């Protein structure tokens with residue numbers, strides 16, 4: 284861990300730098316107790332039988348605060364991330380904190396770490412986390428009745444080493460990203476399940492990400508949502524419980540509609556992707572909008588367009604990034620101003 288303010292977030296790996304403060308609330312007797320202020324960032328001491336370490340009673344969120352054009356600081360779509368965190372906690376069958384508690388803990392953590400926020404295109408990545416801490420290895424079939432809810436912050440540059448560059452994605456049609464009942468949960472177990480296929484695709488196909496398309500049904504990658512675009516249309520998989528409902532996905536759909544694109548939320552097959560005569564990109568808080576230059580599907584290695592970021596992708600990306608940084612108006616109230 285480093286919180287040396289002189290370390291450059293643009294050259295450090297994403298998520299490897301941290302602010303010096305965090306907020307913490309402890310669950311006991313069914314309710315979460317928060318001291319009401321940020322404290323120094325420090326390690327936890329956990330019992331070796333901690334529930335989360337054995338039975339996966341843990342989930343998290345990922346959102347960002349951006350330095351604004353006028354020098355102020357704003358969190359993007361705070362309430363949407365708070366509600367998704369509550370949904371994840373509920374699906375882990377753990378006591379769900381009030382929205383206001385998570386919201387306040389995030390704002391307090393950001394304000395305490397505000398000085399670590401790099402200028403755009405960098406940002407302060409915010410990681411609210413819940414871990415079940417009941418010291419009980421007999422509780423495999425019971426939720427943890429003790430937990431720590433905490434928020435840490437990480438100054439970040441670009442998610443993908445090399446900045447905005449066209450990615451190579453490998454289409455995985457057999458192995459699922461996660462289980463049906465956990466598709467919408469932002470839990471570590473999902474990422475552990477996607478890791479093997481992603482490493483294999485990197486080794487065998489030089490892929491940056493795996494696009495999961497079990498049974499020919501394209502859903503999302505291990506860490507981002509999936510889009511196809513051309514001059515008129517924006518196409519993405521319709522929502523159901525099988526994948527994470529990205530907040531960026533929702534923002535992209537709204538902004539593209541405002542730009543005049545016809546938005547289609549519907550099933551997408553691998554053959555439609557392989558023959559798509561347009562652009563492909565991924566969306567997520569960490570990756571923002573990442574253009575795809577190559578799709579590897581079965582034996583085929585398909586170059587998307589001319590292999591470079593497409594004009595529509597860059598146009599939609601620009602609409603999003605100017606909104607993140609306060610360079611564009613905020614008609615939907617997506618920015619929450621905080622001190623710092």
Ligand SMILES: Cc1ncc(COP(=O)(O)O)c(C=O)c1O
Nearest residue numbers: 506507508527529530531567568
């Ligand atoms: C599996 C998965 N899908 C999609 C996303 C994109 O979601 P969001 O735009 O809310 O960051 C993420 C990143 O959080 C993710 O981990």
